[in-house]
Amino acid sequence: MLTGSIRSQIDQIWNAFWSGGVSNPISVIEQITYLLFIKRLDDLQLVEEARAEQLGKPIARRIFPEGVDPKGETYDNLRWSRFKNFEAREMMRVVDEHVFPFLREMGETGSSYGTHMKDARLGFSNPNLLAKVVEMLDQVPMDDRDTKGDVYEYMLGKIASAGTNGQFRTPRHIIDLMVNLMKPTPQDVICDPAAGTCGFLVGAGEYIRDHHPQALRNAEARKHFHNGMFHGFDFDSTMLRIGAMNMTLHGVENPDVSYRDSLAEEHNTDAGAYSLILANPPFAGSLDYDTTAKDLLKIVKTKKTELLFLALFLRLLRTGGRAAVVVPDGVLFGSSTAHKALRRMLIEDHKLEAIVKLPSGVFRPYAGVSCAIVIFTKTGVGGTEDVWFYDMTADGFSLDDKRTPLLDAAKLGPVPEEALTGDEHAKNNLPDILARWDDLAAEADRPRTAQSFMVKAEEIAATGSWDLSLNRYKEVEHAEVEHESPAAIIAELRAIEVEIAKGLDWLEEMLA
Amino acid sequence: MSWSITPLGEFADVLRGVTFSKADAYSAPDDNRLAVLRAGNISEQLELREDLAYVDKRFVSNVQQLQRNDIVMCMSSGSASVLGKSALLNEDWRGSFGAFLATIRVRSESACPRYLSHFFRTPEFRTWASASSGIGIKNIRASDLRVHPIPLPPLEEQKRIAAILDQADALRRLRRRALDRLNTLGQTIFHEMFGADSNLPMIKIEDCVERITNGYVGATRDIYVAKGVPYILARQIKNGQLLFDEKTFITEAFNEKNKRSKLKSGDVLMVQSGHIGETAVVPPEHEGHNCHALIVMTPRIRMIIGKFFSAALSTRRMRQEYQLIKTGQTLPHLNCRDVKKLAIPVPTIEAQRRFVEVTSQIDRSVSELRTALELAEQAFASLQHRAFRGEL
Numbered sequence: 020m021l022t023g024s025i026r027s028q029i030d031q032i033w034n035a036f037w038s039g040g041v042s043n044p045i046s047v048i049e050q051i052t053y054l055l056f057i058k059r060l061d062d063l064q065l066v067e068e069a070r071a072e073q074l075g076k077p078i079a080r081r082i083f084p085e086g087v088d089p090k091g092e093t094y095d096n097l098r099w100s101r102f103k104n105f106e107a108r109e110m111m112r113v114v115d116e117h118v119f120p121f122l123r124e125m126g127e128t129g130s131s132y133g134t135h136m137k138d139a140r141l142g143f144s145n146p147n148l149l150a151k152v153v154e155m156l157d158q159v160p161m162d163d164r165d166t167k168g169d170v171y172e173y174m175l176g177k178i179a180s181a182g183t184n185g186q187f188r189t190p191r192h193i194i195d196l197m198v199n200l201m202k203p204t205p206q207d208v209i210c211d212p213a214a215g216t217c218g219f220l221v222g223a224g225e226y227i228r229d230h231h232p233q234a235l236r237n238a239e240a241r242k243h244f245h246n247g248m249f250h251g252f253d254f255d256s257t258m259l260r261i262g263a264m265n266m267t268l269h270g271v272e273n274p275d276v277s278y279r280d281s282l283a284e285e286h287n288t289d290a291g292a293y294s295l296i297l298a299n300p301p302f303a304g305s306l307d308y309d310t311t312a313k314d315l316l317k318i319v320k321t322k323k324t325e326l327l328f329l330a331l332f333l334r335l336l337r338t339g340g341r342a343a344v345v346v347p348d349g350v351l352f353g354s355s356t357a358h359k360a361l362r363r364m365l366i367e368d369h370k371l372e373a374i375v376k377l378p379s380g381v382f383r384p385y386a387g388v389s390c391a392i393v394i395f396t397k398t399g400v401g402g403t404e405d406v407w408f409y410d411m412t413a414d415g416f417s418l419d420d421k422r423t424p425l426l427d428a429a430k431l432g433p434v435p436e437e438a439l440t441g442d443e444h445a446k447n448n449l450p451d452i453l454a455r456w457d458d459l460a461a462e463a464d465r466p467r468t469a470q471s472f473m474v475k476a477e478e479i480a481a482t483g484s485w486d487l488s489l490n491r492y493k494e495v496e497h498a499e500v501e502h503e504s505p506a507a508i509i510a511e512l513r514a515i516e517v518e519i520a521k522g523l524d525w526l527e528e529m530l531a
Numbered sequence: 532m533s534w535s536i537t538p539l540g541e542f543a544d545v546l547r548g549v550t551f552s553k554a555d556a557y558s559a560p561d562d563n564r565l566a567v568l569r570a571g572n573i574s575e576q577l578e579l580r581e582d583l584a585y586v587d588k589r590f591v592s593n594v595q596q597l598q599r600n601d602i603v604m605c606m607s608s609g610s611a612s613v614l615g616k617s618a619l620l621n622e623d624w625r626g627s628f629g630a631f632l633a634t635i636r637v638r639s640e641s642a643c644p645r646y647l648s649h650f651f652r653t654p655e656f657r658t659w660a661s662a663s664s665g666i667g668i669k670n671i672r673a674s675d676l677r678v679h680p681i682p683l684p685p686l687e688e689q690k691r692i693a694a695i696l697d698q699a700d701a702l703r704r705l706r707r708r709a710l711d712r713l714n715t716l717g718q719t720i721f722h723e724m725f726g727a728d729s730n731l732p733m734i735k736i737e738d739c740v741e742r743i744t745n746g747y748v749g750a751t752r753d754i755y756v757a758k759g760v761p762y763i764l765a766r767q768i769k770n771g772q773l774l775f776d777e778k779t780f781i782t783e784a785f786n787e788k789n790k791r792s793k794l795k796s797g798d799v800l801m802v803q804s805g806h807i808g809e810t811a812v813v814p815p816e817h818e819g820h821n822c823h824a825l826i827v828m829t830p831r832i833r834m835i836i837g838k839f840f841s842a843a844l845s846t847r848r849m850r851q852e853y854q855l856i857k858t859g860q861t862l863p864h865l866n867c868r869d870v871k872k873l874a875i876p877v878p879t880i881e882a883q884r885r886f887v888e889v890t891s892q893i894d895r896s897v898s899e900l901r902t903a904l905e906l907a908e909q910a911f912a913s914l915q916h917r918a919f920r921g922e923l
Contacts, residue, residue: 352868379858389858490869495855502722502847508712515709522702529695530923 025159025166029173032155039148044178049257050142051174052264054156057118059267061099092117103153110153111146135260135276161268168221168269175216175265189218189299189345190422192415193381196433196449197343197392198222200373200456203295205234207248210293212281212300212331214251217262219297220276221269224249228270245272250293252279282327283310290314291337299345300328302388318364321357325350329361329393333369336397345377348389351487362485366476370402371395375409375452376489380418391489405473407462408489409455412470415447467494534684534921540677542639543647547606547673548628549590556584565591566626570605570613573632575704577603577618584629591627597634599623600644602651606671607631614669615660619648633673642681646689649696650681653915682919692918699914703907710900714770717890721842724886725876737871739840741829745803745867746792746822747785755779760786763794763822765802765809771841772897773800773811779823786821794820794827797837801826801844804864808853810844812837826867838890839883843875 036047064082071078083094092113095101102113119141125133143149161167178188203209203223211219227234227244234240249271253259259276266274281300302325311327318330325346332342350358351374365371375392382390396402415431417423425446429436433449444451448470455462455471465472474492479485539545549567557564564585572578597603597620604617608631617635628634635651637644650656659679663671683689725731737743746763747754755762759780767775786793794800796818802809803824830840843849856869917923 490856490872493855495852502719502726503715505716505719505723508716508719512709512712512716515705515712519702519705519709522698522705526695526698526702529691529698 025170026173028155028159029170032152032159033174033177035148035151035155036143039143039145039151041143041148045257046142048174048178048261051152051156052260053119053122053136053139053141054152055171055264055268056136057114057122058099058156064098065100088117088121090117090120094121097121099153099157103157107146107150111144111149114149115141115144135256135263138256139260164268164270168225168265171265171268172221175218175261178216188216190381190414190416191218191222192432192449193345193377193392194218194222194297196452197297197345198226199433199453200375200392200394201295201297201341201343202230203227205231205240205244205248207295208250208293209248209295209297210250210252210335211296211298212252212279212335213298213328214253214262214276215255215258217249217251217265217274217276219299220249220251220262220271220274221265223295223297224266224269224271245274249274249276251276252281254278254280281331282306282315282324283312285312285314286331286334287314290334291340293335294337294340296332296336296340296342296344298328298332298342300325302328302347319357319361321355323355323357326357326361329365333364333397338397338399341394341396343392343394345390346393348376348391348488350393351391351489352484352491354484359484362487363480365393365395366403366406366479366485367401368399369395370398371406371476371487372403373407373409373456374487374489375411377411378413378418380422381414383418383422384420393487403476405463405475406479406487407456407459407471407473408492409448409452409471410489410493411448411452413446413448415449467492468496534682536680537683538678539635539681542642542681542683543635543637544594545673545676546594546634546636548630548632548634549586549595550630551586551590555586555590557586558584560585563588565596567591568597568603568626568628568632570608570616570629570631573603573605573616573618575618577620579620579622579624579626583626586627595627595634597624597626597628598636600637602635602644602648603628604633604635604651604671604676605631606633606673606676607668609668611661611663611669614663614671615651615657617648617651619644621645633671633676635676641686642683643686643689643693645693645697647681649693649915650919653919654912655919682921684921692923695923696911696914696918699907699911703904703911706900706904706907710897710904713893713897713900716893717771717842718846720889720893721846721886724882725843725878731876731878733874734834734877735872735874736828736844739828739831739835739875739877740871741831743826743828743867743871744792746825746827747789748824751779751823754781754785756782759783761817761820763800763817763820763825765805765823765825768800768802768809768811768825769806770809770897771811771845772894773814773817775817781821786819789821792821792827794818794822795829797830797832799828799830799837799841799844801828801865801870804862807857807863807865808845808850810841812841826865826870833880835877836880836883836887838887840875842886842890843877849873849875 032051033047036050041047041050060082067078067080083098085094087093088097096113097118102110102118105113119139122133122136122139126135126137126139159170161170172191175188198219203226205227209220209223211217214220234244249266251262251274253262256278259278263274263276266276306322306324306327308322314334315327315330318333319326321327329344329346329350332344336342350361371393373392373394375394377390377392379389382388413425415424415426417425424431426443430439430443431447433453435447435450439447439450462471462473472492479487482491560566565588566583567586568577569584571582599620599622601620602617603620604615605613608614635647637647660671663669663675684692757780759782761775762779762781763773763775764779767773794813794817796813796815798813800811800813800822803826828840830837852873853865856873857863857865914923
């Protein structure tokens, strides 16, 4: 849990950037990412040095070489612990002219730390800003994994609150809900092909730490957790840097966060590689049809990214693999051939399990588009029996652009610290969704007027278009409407007319 | 006119309301809390029963407790048109008023609160009030109000003027009430003829219509012209009537470009955003015109009559359904796709004709009442104007 003082320290750093002229929130977080990365390099070497000293052996893994860099600066000066004490202009010179070239070089040589730093550049030229930010970052306590992760998430939250400049970021409580619905296990191989800041992968990692602590005790499992479990792709290198840093700060040592235009590349190498996909892929994005992967177009011929991503998930999942993904509502009822083909595939070739309809303000302020979470398992042989529909009407926050919390922090999210009352359920449906999902047997008898209910696969197929929109199946419960009789209204009208006539007489008399 | 002109402050107090923070306001009463009126509680009368805030009694001084015959006035507002609106407290009521309001309390025998209340509602006073200073939030200064000149005839004359204006005001209210009641009559007749007890077939809207589409949806800033093809907007549809206000026109070229939504006589229009579900039938004079963001439905003539269709779409039962399918959080919106899946009861064409016959008579009465209401409004304005010039 982030304390108020750490929050205020971060807010100050953020403000320093704003007043220093770096105002695009993505740029701010990118610059902070570089600086945290530089700090981490020094931390890693300090650990190695301490270990070497204890063991009385030479340093096993040296990040900063001995001697001087190609421009004649000693590598020691490139370390955070050294340059943080320099005078501002000197610090600027060292960081800009020596540290950043060093980062780029690391990126080019393919070091696991430096992969995303190939084109790292210091994005401002104000020595005082640099000195101020270095000093502030140095004071933020980032000793344990939880704090580091929380600090970074708090900063990422600022992208969300920064309005139009920010990028589309899935709200963390929706990520938590999806992770809790899917319950990742230590054996899973998890992929998000549109990873952004890696929120889903971070959420899955935290879930495994909380629910399967043994996953990190055994060497084999630990190796899988750090090296094989998490795969995130994006084609925005800034996002990759941010995503990779997010994973690192959440204690995943070597996640596969890499550059990939997920829809443009053939997927022969990792087809069937993943057991769990969690994603909120971009929709309504522009797409170069000519460069779209042919293997995806074979599954579904369309230019719509939301459909191509679903095809991609089916391709990437291994048989038996599961997915929880956010799709725009149109996927559920769109009438194009591609829409219908994809829905047919989910229902008849694989196992569609649930549609959770989200209220339309969930992604505000970025988009007002209505969305749903689709949960399915790739089987290749069908298996859909009953599809569970849930009509989420509230997620704990106001559904306007402000997204103000409607409840105390302890009552938000899918797994709140305190139980919710009926009234509070009306403000936060997330815990109810989880509870019902965990007891699907009890859902079978729910009426179609309830907030959640089951629909048989045959009924969906019988629509002819494999329509998955909730309204198609939800029934309206009509409140009894009291109607007056026409005679009573007419009698009242007559009485009013009499009163008006009397009133007019009286008025006339007064004016006479 | 030989009336004395007296500054308000000489015979009445102007008291500012209670200051409290948002966190100090409650939505429910209890023994230690007092109700507080806000600007929203002032309309033609004071709204004393609904939308009240409650604050701890300690925030309210003795003089800030409202008394019968107090006039509550809005002193601060972001909107100039709200500034200066006022109403008289004409009953005993326990409560107070917020900081954006003031109370004018007559303390002298020389003035009649009802007369003063009418004075504050004259167009002249409202114009003075709305011209008050302030950027962002505009304020009427209490000191300005205290020196505002009030024409003050003898008390008996004030009472006589107040009684006449009260009466004229009551008459126009009665007319408004009559119009409201008449507007509900069609619905109750519909319910009686085709209501819940009947076993009529329920038919989906998409099966009742030849076309269902919506008018152009997009910015209107650049499409209006001073004269051209009438362009029907949502605000022109109310109580089952289409009342074109002669203000919105488009070019013939724009009309042609959007011919998909060109109107035909007998089409049914439905408001798609905002006051969702209001409907009206397109009269012959709007044949070939166009509309903005309204759902346009052309009924299948052998199956359904426009007038009946419009009534069937406006029932309270249907309005409940719209609430369930609406999208949009701040502004409710209906999608054609969802509307056409809804079903309505469809009786025989003969039964529909009977309904249309009855409701046509109601429409005529509505039109007559509307004229009568306009006259009542004019009568009130004329009396009000004369009253304070000493011409009554």
